[in-house]
Amino acid sequence: MIRSGDTVKYGEHELQQIKFFNYSENNKKSVIFIHGGAWRDPNNTYDDFQEIIGNILSRDGSRANLIGVNYRLSPQFKHPSHLIDVVTALNTLNVHYSIDNIILVGHSVGATLLLQLLNYKQIIDLGVDKSDPRITTNPPASLNVSLKDLVFVDGIYDIVDLIDEYPGYALFVNEAFNSLQHYKDSSQLSSTVFQQNPLFALAGETPRFTVVQSLQDELLSARQTHGFVKFLDSLGIVPLVFFGNYGLHEQVYKLDQLANILLELLNSTSQ
Numbered sequence: 001m002i003r004s005g006d007t008v009k010y011g012e013h014e015l016q017q018i019k020f021f022n023y024s025e026n027n028k029k030s031v032i033f034i035h036g037g038a039w040r041d042p043n044n045t046y047d048d049f050q051e052i053i054g055n056i057l058s059r060d061g062s063r064a065n066l067i068g069v070n071y072r073l074s075p076q077f078k079h080p081s082h083l084i085d086v087v088t089a090l091n092t093l094n095v096h097y098s099i100d101n102i103i104l105v106g107h108s109v110g111a112t113l114l115l116q117l118l119n120y121k122q123i124i125d126l127g128v129d130k131s132d133p134r135i136t137t138n139p140p141a142s143l144n145v146s147l148k149d150l151v152f153v154d155g156i157y158d159i160v161d162l163i164d165e166y167p168g169y170a171l172f173v174n175e176a177f178n179s180l181q182h183y184k185d186s187s188q189l190s191s192t193v194f195q196q197n198p199l200f201a202l203a204g205e206t207p208r209f210t211v212v213q214s215l216q217d218e219l220l221s222a223r224q225t226h227g228f229v230k231f232l233d234s235l236g237i238v239p240l241v242f243f244g245n246y247g248l249h250e251q252v253y254k255l256d257q258l259a260n261i262l263l264e265l266l267n268s269t270s271q
């Protein structure tokens with residue numbers, strides 16, 4: 001029996017862990033948070049969302065499950081290990097805890113992982129380097145959750161363009177990926193594989209897209225988000241877009257403005 005505050009493991013590694021900040025089997029909706037940290041920073045964990053979760057709970061958000069997911073980090077583990085972990089965690093939540101009707105929130109590379117989720121099979125298959133023992137080669141069978149809402153917060157969506165804007169970021173990109181081709185093929189925005197028909201491969205109806213970008217983010221300008229919105233537009237997807245003074249890169253996921261957006265989504269999703 002899961003109680004609020006409990007953590008469960010979805011794999012052998014210590015970071016393959018899920019935290020139930022708030023949980024009741026009567027809750028119909030779930031908000032699941034995926035942290036950032038450039039695929040490598042151990043200071044970024046599901047506890048990044050402690051503040052915003054407290055905020056949501058203090059404003060009648062307790063009717064929703066509020067869950068955080070940790071995942072294995074680079075350089076020990078390379079792409080697509082992070083994505084395999086997120087898919088495995090979501091499947092664990094669905095199969096063992098009947099979690100469905102999900103609002104998924106990703107910050108920074110957590111937003112990268114949300115986008116990759118939409119074509120996770122192809123991206124895992126393209127990314128698995130059979131010769132690299134650090135990459136687990138047992139990709140999950142299928143992603144059997146219904147994603148109602150995807151909330152992208154100050155995300156990275158096109159790593160090729162990121163390096164063009166911030167050459168110094170190659171330092172952490174090269175810890176998570178083996179080559180240019182490896183990170184080129186990790187995103188629908190930069191891979192030629194998806195150019196033809198980057199249709200999202202998830203079963204069921206297309207989730208609602210919400211894209212948030214702080215104009216005070218000192219690590220990522222709005223260029224990534226503009227490119228992402230343009231890409232969605234090219235697919236006929238019109239996201240809810242929020243540009244505003246939402247604080248620095250490591251503040252945006254703590255602030256009231258994001259809590260307000262999530263509460264709006266919670267109150268508007270169908271049962």
Ligand SMILES: N[C@@H](CC(=O)c1ccccc1NC=O)C(=O)O
Nearest residue numbers: 036037038039041108109172219
């Ligand atoms: N604290 C991270 C840096 C980081 O998280 C980051 C830096 C620039 C742009 C995006 C970042 N994070 C994305 O998840 C590190 O030390 O690698």
